[in-house]
Amino acid sequence: MSVQSILTSAQLKFGSDPSNIRFQDDFYNSINDAQNDICTSRSWGFLRTSATVTATTSTRATALPSDFGKAYDIAGAFRILTPSANAGGIVELMSYENWLSNEYDDGTSEGTPEFAYILGSSIYFSPIPDADYTASLIYYKLPANIAETSSTITVPDVYAELLKTMIYKRLQTQGYSSVQELQISDSDIARLMGNMARDDAKKYGGFTMNLNKSSFTRSTV
Secondary structure (H helix, E strand, O other): OOHHHHHHHHHHHOOOOOOOHHHHHHHHHHHHHHHHHHHOOOOOHHHEEEEEEEEOOOOOEEEOOOOEEEEOOOOOOEEEEEOHHHOOOEEEEOOHHHHHHHOOOOOOOEEOOOEEEEEOOEEEEEOEEOOOEEEEEEEEEOOOOOOOOOOOOOOOHHHHHHHHHHHHHHHHHOOOOOOOOOOOOHHHHHHHHHHHHHHHHHHHOOOOOOOOOOOOOOOOO
């Protein structure tokens, strides 16, 4: 699945000439909107990635990866890699409000980071690092913006039907009529999204719920 192939398909569906700049502009807006809607609809496994974050001596804040969306595991978002004496240690991620209310450090103390909170595009460690630390971070990335020169799409090829369907619906709402009238309903998109969610959960794992057998009963009503 390439950007150009989807554009060509859309031009054929809506009878648009390749020289129609307005249609192309609306197409790129539509493909980005569709991709963002898909990627933000749930925590997709295909968006899960990792990066190394470096905490600098005597500096509380460090920049997050440019494509950072949200942390994968709030309880143990970071695992210390270096220095070796602290390797394997967990840095717990929490909200800034929670960090403030619990007074995890006095604001000036230095030591091995145990907690962290995110504000804007930076991560803040607590205590303030007393050395240069590197830590692995597993997170969900943001989808890359699609432009005319783009060669890749964040949504996997296997879900091309869903992406195209959402693009076509957006083009229709912008006033474009298809050569052979397309019938796209919300239920069609919901069905494709559901299929995608099941596939993603099988491949990457999904949300599970652990229930206490002694207290959980199933209603038979």
